[in-house]
Amino acid sequence: MFEPQKVEFTGDALTHVKNYLHERVQALTDGAKQLFQTKLPEWRRLYESRPLERNRQFPFENASNLVVPIIGIHCDTLHARIMASLWKTKPLFYSKLYGTYDKDMDPIRQSWEDYLVFEATEPEELNLYETESEWVSEIVRYGTSTIKVPNTQRYDDYFQPAGDGVKGSAGNFIRKLVYDGPCPQKLAYQDFLIPENVPRWQEADIKIHIARLKRYQLLERQMFGVYDKAVVDSLLTKPDRTSVDYVVQQRQEDAEARTSHQGYAEWDVHECWFKWKTSNGDFTPRIIVWYHFRTNTILRAVYDFYPDQPFIMGRLLYRDDSVRGYGLCETLGQFQEELSVIHNQRRDNQTVANTKVWRVDPLSKLHEGYKVYPGAMLPAEEGEIEPLTQGEVSQLSIEEERLSIDLAERRSGVSPPQQGFGAGTQGKRGVYSAAGTLSLLQEGNRRTDSTIADIKYAHARLGQILSRQYAFLGLDSRKLNLFGTQAELVREAASLVKSGKLGLTVNASSASVNKEIEKQNDLMLTQIINKHYESIGHLVTAIQSVQTSPALKDYFQHVIDASNKLMRGILRNFDRDDSDILIPEVDLNAGRTDQQQQPPAAGNGLSIVPPPQNTQPTGFGGGAGFPGVATGLAGFGQPPGAKGA
Numbered sequence: 001m002f003e004p005q006k007v008e009f010t011g012d013a014l015t016h017v018k019n020y021l022h023e024r025v026q027a028l029t030d031g032a033k034q035l036f037q038t039k040l041p042e043w044r045r046l047y048e049s050r051p052l053e054r055n056r057q058f059p060f061e062n063a064s065n066l067v068v069p070i071i072g073i074h075c076d077t078l079h080a081r082i083m084a085s086l087w088k089t090k091p092l093f094y095s096k097l098y099g100t101y102d103k104d105m106d107p108i109r110q111s112w113e114d115y116l117v118f119e120a121t122e123p124e125e126l127n128l129y130e131t132e133s134e135w136v137s138e139i140v141r142y143g144t145s146t147i148k149v150p151n152t153q154r155y156d157d158y159f160q161p162a163g164d165g166v167k168g169s170a171g172n173f174i175r176k177l178v179y180d181g182p183c184p185q186k187l188a189y190q191d192f193l194i195p196e197n198v199p200r201w202q203e204a205d206i207k208i209h210i211a212r213l214k215r216y217q218l219l220e221r222q223m224f225g226v227y228d229k230a231v232v233d234s235l236l237t238k239p240d241r242t243s244v245d246y247v248v249q250q251r252q253e254d255a256e257a258r259t260s261h262q263g264y265a266e267w268d269v270h271e272c273w274f275k276w277k278t279s280n281g282d283f284t285p286r287i288i289v290w291y292h293f294r295t296n297t298i299l300r301a302v303y304d305f306y307p308d309q310p311f312i313m314g315r316l317l318y319r320d321d322s323v324r325g326y327g328l329c330e331t332l333g334q335f336q337e338e339l340s341v342i343h344n345q346r347r348d349n350q351t352v353a354n355t356k357v358w359r360v361d362p363l364s365k366l367h368e369g370y371k372v373y374p375g376a377m378l379p380a381e382e383g384e385i386e387p388l389t390q391g392e393v394s395q396l397s398i399e400e401e402r403l404s405i406d407l408a409e410r411r412s413g414v415s416p417p418q419q420g421f422g423a424g425t426q427g428k429r430g431v432y433s434a435a436g437t438l439s440l441l442q443e444g445n446r447r448t449d450s451t452i453a454d455i456k457y458a459h460a461r462l463g464q465i466l467s468r469q470y471a472f473l474g475l476d477s478r479k480l481n482l483f484g485t486q487a488e489l490v491r492e493a494a495s496l497v498k499s500g501k502l503g504l505t506v507n508a509s510s511a512s513v514n515k516e517i518e519k520q521n522d523l524m525l526t527q528i529i530n531k532h533y534e535s536i537g538h539l540v541t542a543i544q545s546v547q548t549s550p551a552l553k554d555y556f557q558h559v560i561d562a563s564n565k566l567m568r569g570i571l572r573n574f575d576r577d578d579s580d581i582l583i584p585e586v587d588l589n590a591g592r593t594d595q596q597q598q599p600p601a602a603g604n605g606l607s608i609v610p611p612p613q614n615t616q617p618t619g620f621g622g623g624a625g626f627p628g629v630a631t632g633l634a635g636f637g638q639p640p641g642a643k644g645a
Contacts, residue, residue: 007287007301013279018298021291024206025270028193036190040142041250043329046071046336047141048254056344064347068339070405071332074414075140078328078451082136085452086459087129092117093463108496111489115470116463118482119181125479126184126466135186136455139314143327146192146201148209149310149465151473152183180476182310182469184462190247193270194313194323201313201323206274211290212245213267227290227299239265240294267292269299273309307468314458316451328412335408342401345394352391360385413447471497525574529582532567536560540586560586 286304315325
């Protein structure tokens with residue numbers, strides 16, 4: 001277990017840091033007050049499709065009051081696509097090795113990927129799916145959300161009876177460490193303070209996480225020696241609030257839930273991450289200070305021991321020169337309001353147009369309590385009662401609603417899966433070739449894929465932070481025992497990550513969410529590349545034939561170069577970044593001694609070596625069945641000259 005080094009503030013230094021934190025906390029809190037207390041409840045109302053008033057009284061009592069849930073539909077659809085893209089791809093975090101090594105490093109890379117997947121999927125470990133699902137949902141709705149990855153220790157206390165079996169014998173209390181490692185947690189939107197005028201959160205000079213602690217949490221930190229005992233005793237008499245704060249209260253009212261205020265007490269402890277000069281002013285190390293604003297008290301201060309800042313701030317649609325992005329609740333708010341007005345006006349018009357107003361003789365008693373309904377019998381004289389038309393059917397149609405829905409889809413980029421089946425080709429509407437349909441499907445998903453790629457980079461950043469924390473702060477040996485013989489490979493991978501000798505980076509997978517299209521692309525690519533391998537094999541056989549003229553051999557060498565260059569371009573169009581491995585260079589001297597090698601001919605540098613005398617020329621053509629090709633492809637997948645790579 002890693003023990004951080006405490007920072008001791010005394011005298012004027014303690015006064016200066018308190019004044020600095022008091023000013024920054026006050027400024028950031030006041031600056032975000034309108035965002036947290038006005039905009040955030042409004043965005044939540046829009047997502048939940050709650051009307052402004054419970055019952056509409058205009059144009060008549062109990063008029064149509066539906067809020068068309070266009071925002072909820074778009075948010076939930078995009079959230080599902082992003083989560084499927086993150087968690088339905090294998091591996092969850094892709095590790096890539098750079099450089100050349102004198103042994104096969106793939107098992108080490110694979111073991112690190114397996115270890116990260118184990119930690120992420122186990123509910124008792126990181127429980128990453130649940131955390132990321134809440135994180136992505138908040139990014140989509142509000143435009144910005146933050147995950148924090150602190151290093152945490154969790155303990156359980158047990159009572160162990162005496163082992164002699166004698167009734168009344170004393171036992172022992174045992175404290176057991178049940179978890180030691182990173183613990184990703186999504187921060188509440190209103191609990192992360194950061195300067196709003198920075199384009200990237202990494203550039204902020206201070207980051208503040210507001211930890212809202214209950215009484216038992218303060219006492220627990222006091223018991224473990226995390227906070228000073230005297231400081232905690234002083235805070236217990238001065239809670240920040242005796243009821244839930246405004247934002248939480250609004251959220252509970254939305255869910256029609258209430259928190260009992262009897263005995264309720266809560267303290268806001270600001271966990272501040274910033275740089276502070278040493279006493280001599282020569283250094284500016286990063287420090288972490290736990291600060292209570294109301295009492296102007298520092299509960300704890302340590303030097304930042306994390307290899308990377310443990311925050312991952314994801315954004316959906318980028319806002320100019322601001323750390324916060326646009327969410328769908330903000331961008332689609334006007335569309336939802338207009339769509340709801342059109343829908344309710346159309347429904348109200350139909351209700352009014354289908355309703356009759358009855359004109360009754362003032363001397364008649366029909367108006368004193370009789371109700372008119374289909375099939376009713378009224379004791380009336382002729383002309384005593386007559387219907388009057390109240391309204392006319394409006395020209396509003398459902399097409400206007402469809403237009404608003406279409407505009408909302410274009411603004412958000414979240415379109416139905418069948419996007420692309422619009423105006424047809426080949427002279428007939430809706431008729432496509434297979435390649436045209438595939439192209440339109442890919443084009444229709446491009447905006448969504450771009451949005452998903454932004455979230456995937458944040459997901460990749462989370463994987464990088466987890467990898468480096470495991471490497472620098474230590475692996476749990478108890479969990480490594482589950483990996484058996486692979487445990488040593490995990491330790492070796494962690495040591496290489498820590499030393500920097502192994503370029504092990506965690507990258508997001510492909511941004512495409514249509515896996516069926518990717519499968520079709522791979523099948524087509526396999527056919528193309530197999531034909532390329534076959535043609536190159538024929539060319540190499542022809543070059544090595546003694547019956548081929550020197551001019552034709554030189555031409556074949558240039559054809560091989562041109563074919564390889566063309567295939568590498570095709571692979572890049574298929575988003576394959578390993579084209580150098582998939583299209584290997586031809587080495588005609590492979591397996592020959594120095595005496596057998598010939599000087600390279602003019603052209604691309606390939607050596608022309610005549611085959612042994614007992615080898616029959618195979619010829620050059622489009623047919624298969626030439627010898628040696630299977631042997632030449634046996635090492636496919638290894639870079640040229642790599643030993644065991």
